[in-house]
Amino acid sequence: MNRLQNCDPIHELIPEPQLEVEQGQVHSSQSLGVSHSLFAPLHYEPNYAYPLIVWLHGPGDNEGQLSRVMPLISMRNYVAVAPRGTLQERAPESRQCTYRWSEDPHHLQQAEERIFDCIDIAQQKYHIEKDRVFLAGFREGGTMSFRLGLKYPEQFAGVISIGGPFPTGQNPLFNLDRARQLPLLIAHGSESECYSVDRVCSDLRLFHSGGMKVTVRQYPCGDEITTTMLSDIDAWAMELVTGIHPTPNQQPCFRLDELN
DSSP: OOOOOOOOOEETTSOOOOOOOOBTOEEEEEETTEEEEEEBOTTOOTTSOEEEEEEEOOTTBOGGGHHHHHHHHOSSSOEEEEEOOSEEEEOTTOSEEEEEOOOSHHHHHHHHHHHHHHHHHHHHHSOEEEEEEEEEEETHHHHHHHHHHHHSGGGOSEEEEESOOOOOSSOTTTTHHHHTTSOEEEEEETTOSSSOHHHHHHHHHHHHHTTOOEEEEEESOSSSOBHHHHHHHHHHHHHHHHOOOOOOOOSOOOBGGGGO
C-alpha cells in the first residue's frame, strides 16, 4: 500500500487565482491576507447552520490537502477551511515550495491569527454553527490543533489529531480547568515512526491525569492518512453534533492514493 502523496507544491512566484467556491468542491483563494482553501458541501442549504472543520495540513504540504481529505470525510456534513502553514520550505534545486507549522513562538502567534482569520472567512461566506467548530490536523498540523484547542477550549467543539503528538513547550496545559471539557480524538498508526506507541502512551497518561476527555484509535499503518481514519473522524464529529452514536465502521481500510 502506498502512502498519501503530497499535493503539487504551489509556485511561490505565481499569485493564486481568486476563485469562487462551488458546492462540493474545494478552491484556493486569499482573503484578509490569508492563503487558504475553502470547502462547501454538496446541496448546501443556507438555512442550516453547518459544523465547520478547520484542517491544518501536514509537513511538506499546503492548504490544498483539504481537497483530498474532505471528500473522504464527508461531502455533505460540513463546511471546511484550511489555512496555509506558517513556515515556507523550498525543495532542493527547485523553485517550488511547501509549508509546515513551526513551533517557534513568533510562528505560533502567526498560526493562531491565520486560523481564526480562516474561521471568520468561512463564517462570512457560509452559515456556520459557532458552537460546532472542529480543529483537525495531520502530524504537526494535529499538534497545532491540540495547542490552539487547549488554549481556547470554549471556541471549539473538538480537536482531532492524525499522527500529531501532544505539544511540548509554551505551557500547553495552562488552561487545563476549562480544557477538561474539550473532546479530543487521536488517530494513531501502529507503525508510525513520528508518533511512537510509547509516545502515545505517555500522552494518554498525561490526558488521564489531567481528567481530559480523549478517544484514541489505532490503525494498521505508519505515518499516513487512511480512508478509515477519515470516515471515523466524520462519525466521531457527527456523534458530538447530533448526540447519536453511529454504527461502527465496517469498511476496508485504504491509504488515499490506492484509490487513484
